[in-house]
Amino acid sequence: MFRGSNLLRLADYNQAVILDLIRRDPGKSRADLQRNSGLASQTISNITRRLIDAEMVCESAPGDAVRGRPSIPLTVNGDGAFAVGVHVDPARLTILLLDVAGEVRSRQQLRTPQATNPGEMTSLIAVSTGRLIREAGIDRDRVLGLGIAVPGPLDVRTGVVLDPPQLPKWRGVRLRADLHDATGMPVLLDKDVTASATAELRKSADSDSDFLFVYLGSGVGASVVNQGQVLRGVSNNIGEIGDILVDPAAEDLGWSGRRGGLAAACVPEALVIQAAQAGLMPLPDLTDYLTIDDACTTLCELAAAGNAEASVILNRAARRVAVGIGVLVNFLDVPRVVLGGPTWNRLSGAFLPVLEDAVRHELVVSREAFAVVGSAVGEQIAAQGAAELVMDHFLAPRASVLVMD
Amino acid sequence: MFRGSNLLRLADYNQAVILDLIRRDPGKSRADLQRNSGLASQTISNITRRLIDAEMVCESAPGDAVRGRPSIPLTVNGDGAFAVGVHVDPARLTILLLDVAGEVRSRQQLRTPQATNPGEMTSLIAVSTGRLIREAGIDRDRVLGLGIAVPGPLDVRTGVVLDPPQLPKWRGVRLRADLHDATGMPVLLDKDVTASATAELRKSADSDSDFLFVYLGSGVGASVVNQGQVLRGVSNNIGEIGDILVDPAAEDLGWSGRRGGLAAACVPEALVIQAAQAGLMPLPDLTDYLTIDDACTTLCELAAAGNAEASVILNRAARRVAVGIGVLVNFLDVPRVVLGGPTWNRLSGAFLPVLEDAVRHELVVSREAFAVVGSAVGEQIAAQGAAELVMDHFLAPRASVLVMD
Numbered sequence: 055m056f057r058g059s060n061l062l063r064l065a066d067y068n069q070a071v072i073l074d075l076i077r078r079d080p081g082k083s084r085a086d087l088q089r090n091s092g093l094a095s096q097t098i099s100n101i102t103r104r105l106i107d108a109e110m111v112c113e114s115a116p117g118d119a120v121r122g123r124p125s126i127p128l129t130v131n132g133d134g135a136f137a138v139g140v141h142v143d144p145a146r147l148t149i150l151l152l153d154v155a156g157e158v159r160s161r162q163q164l165r166t167p168q169a170t171n172p173g174e175m176t177s178l179i180a181v182s183t184g185r186l187i188r189e190a191g192i193d194r195d196r197v198l199g200l201g202i203a204v205p206g207p208l209d210v211r212t213g214v215v216l217d218p219p220q221l222p223k224w225r226g227v228r229l230r231a232d233l234h235d236a237t238g239m240p241v242l243l244d245k246d247v248t249a250s251a252t253a254e255l256r257k258s259a260d261s262d263s264d265f266l267f268v269y270l271g272s273g274v275g276a277s278v279v280n281q282g283q284v285l286r287g288v289s290n291n292i293g294e295i296g297d298i299l300v301d302p303a304a305e306d307l308g309w310s311g312r313r314g315g316l317a318a319a320c321v322p323e324a325l326v327i328q329a330a331q332a333g334l335m336p337l338p339d340l341t342d343y344l345t346i347d348d349a350c351t352t353l354c355e356l357a358a359a360g361n362a363e364a365s366v367i368l369n370r371a372a373r374r375v376a377v378g379i380g381v382l383v384n385f386l387d388v389p390r391v392v393l394g395g396p397t398w399n400r401l402s403g404a405f406l407p408v409l410e411d412a413v414r415h416e417l418v419v420s421r422e423a424f425a426v427v428g429s430a431v432g433e434q435i436a437a438q439g440a441a442e443l444v445m446d447h448f449l450a451p452r453a454s455v456l457v458m459d
Numbered sequence: 460m461f462r463g464s465n466l467l468r469l470a471d472y473n474q475a476v477i478l479d480l481i482r483r484d485p486g487k488s489r490a491d492l493q494r495n496s497g498l499a500s501q502t503i504s505n506i507t508r509r510l511i512d513a514e515m516v517c518e519s520a521p522g523d524a525v526r527g528r529p530s531i532p533l534t535v536n537g538d539g540a541f542a543v544g545v546h547v548d549p550a551r552l553t554i555l556l557l558d559v560a561g562e563v564r565s566r567q568q569l570r571t572p573q574a575t576n577p578g579e580m581t582s583l584i585a586v587s588t589g590r591l592i593r594e595a596g597i598d599r600d601r602v603l604g605l606g607i608a609v610p611g612p613l614d615v616r617t618g619v620v621l622d623p624p625q626l627p628k629w630r631g632v633r634l635r636a637d638l639h640d641a642t643g644m645p646v647l648l649d650k651d652v653t654a655s656a657t658a659e660l661r662k663s664a665d666s667d668s669d670f671l672f673v674y675l676g677s678g679v680g681a682s683v684v685n686q687g688q689v690l691r692g693v694s695n696n697i698g699e700i701g702d703i704l705v706d707p708a709a710e711d712l713g714w715s716g717r718r719g720g721l722a723a724a725c726v727p728e729a730l731v732i733q734a735a736q737a738g739l740m741p742l743p744d745l746t747d748y749l750t751i752d753d754a755c756t757t758l759c760e761l762a763a764a765g766n767a768e769a770s771v772i773l774n775r776a777a778r779r780v781a782v783g784i785g786v787l788v789n790f791l792d793v794p795r796v797v798l799g800g801p802t803w804n805r806l807s808g809a810f811l812p813v814l815e816d817a818v819r820h821e822l823v824v825s826r827e828a829f830a831v832v833g834s835a836v837g838e839q840i841a842a843q844g845a846a847e848l849v850m851d852h853f854l855a856p857r858a859s860v861l862v863m864d
Contacts, residue, residue: 207824216824264693276790285685287792288669294789294823299782302707302719314707377704384699385681385787387692418699419612419621 068093070451072101076111076128077154077449083125102128110134110154130155135449136192138183138200138239139441141246141434142166142175144220144272145322145347146396148434149182151190151197152441154449156256160190161434168342172215172227180236198448199240201440202233203249205273210290213243219310220272220343242444246395247293249439250429251277251284254392256442257430265390266382267429268375269293269436270397272343274317276382296321300377305331319374322350322397325367329353332363354400368404373412375405379426380416387419394429395436402428473498475856477506481516481533482559482854488530507533515539515559535560540854541597543588543605543644544846546651546839547571547580548801549625549677550727550752553839554587556595556602557846559854561661565595566839573747577620577632585641603853604645606845607638608654610678615695618648624715625677625748647849651800652698654844655834656682656689659797661847662835670795671787672834673780674698674841675802677748679722681787701726705782710736724779727755727802730772734758737768759805773809778817780810784831785821792824799834800841807833 068091075090076082082090088098105111111134114127132155141148143166150161162182167175179202187194205218213230215221230243251267258265263282269275275293278285286292296317304314307327311317318324323340326349330337335352338345356364379391391413393405410426417424429435473496480495481487487495493503510516516539519532537560546553548571555566567587572580584607592599610623618635620626635648656672663670668687674680680698683690691697701722709719712732716722723729728745731754735742740757743750761769784796796818798810815831822829834840 278791280685280690285791288794289792289824289826291824292790292792294792295786297789297821297823298786299704299707299719302704314704381700381703381786382790384702385697385790386683386690387694387697387699389693416702418702419694419696421694 067451068097069101069104070449072098073105073110073130074450076105077130077445080129080155081114081127083127085125087128108134132157132159133192134196135445136187136197137441137444138186138197139249139434139437139439139444140179140183140200140202141249141396141437141440142202142204142221143246143396143436144205144343146271146433147175147179148396148437149179149186150434150437150441151186151192152438152445154445156442158434158438159192160186161437162186163434165344165347168344170223172224172229172232176229176232176236179233183237183239197239199242199444200233200237201242201244201249201442201444202229203244203246203436203440204229205271206245206247206275206294207289207291208243208245210243210245213241215243240444242440242447244440244443245275245286245291245293246271246273246436247275247277248284248286248290249437249443250394250431250435251279251439252442252446253431253435253439254394254429255279255282255284256439263390264388265392266379266386266388268379268391268393269395270320270393270401271395271436272322272347272397274321278386278388295378295382298378298381300374304374307331316375316378319378320371320401322346325350325353325371328367329364332367334361334363334367350397351400354404357404365404368401369408371401372405372408376409376412377416379409379413383413383424384416384418389421389423389425391426392429393426394431396433398429399433472856473502474506474509475854477503478510478515478535479855481510482535482850485534485560486519486532488532490530492533513539537562537564538597539601540850541592541602542846542849543591543602544654544839544842544844544849545584545588545605545607546654546801546842546845547607547609547626548651548841549610549748551676551801551838552580552583553801553842554584554591555839555842555846556591556597557843557850559850561847563839563843564597565591566842567591568839570749570752573749577629577634577637581634581637581641584638588642588644602644604647604849605638605642606647606649606654606847606849607634608649608651608841608845609634610676611650611652611680611699612694612696613648613650615648615650618646620648645849647845647852649845649848650680650691650695650698651676651678651841652680652682653689653691653695654842654848655799655836655840656684656844657847657851658836658840658844659799659834660684660687660689661844668795669793670797671784671791671793673700673784673796673798674800675725675798675806676800676841677727677752677802679726683791683793700783700787703783703786705779709779712736721780721783724783725776725806727751730755730758730776733772733776734769737772739766739768739772755802756805759809762809770809773806774813776806777810777813781814781817782821784814784818788818788829789821789823794826794828794830796831797834798831799836801838803834804838 112131132153135154147164147166151159207216215227233241247269267277297312298316338349517536537558540559552569552571556564612621620632638646652674672682702717703721743754
């Protein structure tokens with residue numbers, strides 16, 4: 055059904071090195087590739103010929119010749135390969151098609167069906183994926199596989215979702231195997247924060263950059279990029295920061311999360327409880343993440359429209375988040391913090407004016423160059439990162455450790 | 460004065476690769492080195508000859524010949540090179556002499572003179588270092604340099620101690636340049652936690668191991684080892700964890716540290732305030748870290764002797780430290796936590812029985828293989844690590860970024 059991925063999997067190591075060099079820095083000439091890879095000129099010539107024949111790479115108009123033959127810039131052919139990226143947030147389901155040049159070719163955002171069992175969700179993802187590929191009019195054989203990002207904790211090696219607190223029906227679900235059966239595609243499962251940091255790193259101009267990525271969705275998490283590598287933790291479950299105490303005097307939310315903790319400070323569920331306690335809105339059904347998400351949108355809109363009580367809640371949330379970020383920055387001494395995820399666009403208006411100064415106030419070592427910024431990728435960041443992880447799995451010379459069904 | 464270091468600095472890259480392979484895994488034959496390095500047999504032969512002539516490497520008794528010539532195990536000659544390691548903790552000053560085989564050849568622990576200006580401290584270190592080298596009867600020319608570990612924050616690049624809260628007279632001290640002037644040796648300055656994690660990693664059987672190192676001295680800090688690399692942070696100031704909130708209901712210590720924070724939970728100063736508040740002892744002079752340190756020793760001895768109030772204080776401290784460690788383990792998903800530093804030996808009796816279970820209780824992702832252990836290195840860990848960093852600077856093929864005066 056999806057034969058293309060098998061074809062591309064046969065690529066040898068040197069070919070992967072060359073393709074990776076072109077992917078990460080388009081416009082390189084054969085001479086550049088020779089210098090960067092250390093491979094012989096004839097080898098470069100053979101490999102680029104094969105990659106051009108396979109329609110993975112194309113030649114652009116030649117630049118000025120320094121001496122001898124003009125130097126021809128090589129770029130990745132966006133139509134050469136694709137990956138599907140899926141992100142299951144308890145409130146929002148994102149499915150997108152990423153091309154090998156890093157462009158999102160099409161994208162669908164659904165409200166995550168509530169009270170649905172994982173089997174129905176798997177079918178929904180499979181059907182939506184098929185439609186997305188069909189409507190994009192691309193060659194099905196060139197889709198390498200499907201990456202899916204979900205809240206942790208996960209067992210990445212077996213592809214099993216363990217017991218995400220916000221997906222109570224998903225305990226022990228063999229998501230990778232089930233999605234493979236439903237789509238026929240190779241499937242890669244990873245954590246939302248890891249996928250998000252991967253997408254952010256790809257978008258970053260400086261591929262060697264260090265940053266802390268803070269994920270805001272129905273839950274809160276963090277990931278770390280160190281010298282151009284996304285740290286993932288020994289069990290691939292990096293980033294559980296929701297229990298960090300950020301306000302010892304925090305109000306009691308009558309909630310399962312840790313009182314005064316970072317999750318209680320900023321996840322939509324906790325924010326709407328705070329809004330209801332302040333009399334801003336009735337308390338929504340807390341078993342329904344869609345309703346929670348809509349109520350959170352309302353709260354953000356109220357604050358943006360100048361409602362004082364809504365602004366107080368979000369300002370307080372930003373200050374508490376800053377305490378949590380301060381803990382992580384003091385610990386790891388990172389120069390930059392990037393915030394993103396499904397909830398970020400709604401919160402950024404209230405958070406950005408407050409956050410950087412409030413984090414600086416927490417820092418033990420003062421630093422001039424420190425910055426707190428919003429993601430450059432957008433709400434689909436985790437889905438995009440999951441697709442990037444699939445690309446890396448098949449195309450990067452150092453193949454990911456992640457198993458695929 | 461110290462010419463040996465210059466001699467050894469001329470070593471070329473391939474020679475450094477080979478010496479490093481022998482240092483890290485003694486007993487390798489020339490054939491092993493050829494396999495591990497990819498260098499030609501003749502190159503290996505030349506380099507090992509040079510290293511043997513320079514008395515950096517020696518041949519052991521040959522093993523059984525597999526075929527042809529018997530395989531001769533090569534080991535580092537402990538007398539081939541040395542480094543001085545110094546650790547300035549506000550209460551304890553450690554100076555030691557490490558040989559290139561990783562053995563501490565001699566060691567001196569002093570009580571850090573209080574109310575002393577940095578100039579006097581520099582002289583004390585220089586005099587003690589000279590005596591240590593003389594009394595050890597080693598060749599002065601084979602001492603590569605001096606590494607000094609101090610509490611942060613530091614500017615490692617300029618070798619300046621910025622403003623360590625526990626060394627109030629040390630603001631902006633050009634420690635690296637001053638020590639270089641006083642000793643004539645190359646001097647490397649680094650943070651206590653980074654040096655400690657380096658020493659622990661060297662001692663670890665598994666050179667690829669991941670762990671969180673928690674440093675307990677007059678202050679508290681942490682460092683992270685990821686895939687055999689000690690993370691140091693963008694400004695080399697990794698590990699400021701003292702402000703992490705661990706107990707929202709913590710007593711008021713009338714102290715400069717954050718109320719309910721990790722430092723307030725476990726540093727000697729905070730513990731003796733707690734002991735004084737409980738009526739166990741009079742409050743010592745809090746400007747004198749020696750007096751504080753002695754009072755902390757008394758508290759630990761009381762607990763060890765069965766004093767119920769002392770035990771309550773240390774048990775509570777262990778539980779609070781566990782909350783802080785839980786924050787870091789949940790965030791980074793590390794499989795192992797190692798505790799060490801100048802205060803650890805005294806606290807371990809009360810901490811070890813409690814800590815692992817209490818940390819597990821904090822973990823969001825349950826894991827079977829998780830462990831909390833005491834350091835394998837001992838109280839001199841930071842001084843030893845500082846000496847190891849000097850060895851690496853001069854002998855490892857990937858030279859450290861640290862500048863030396």
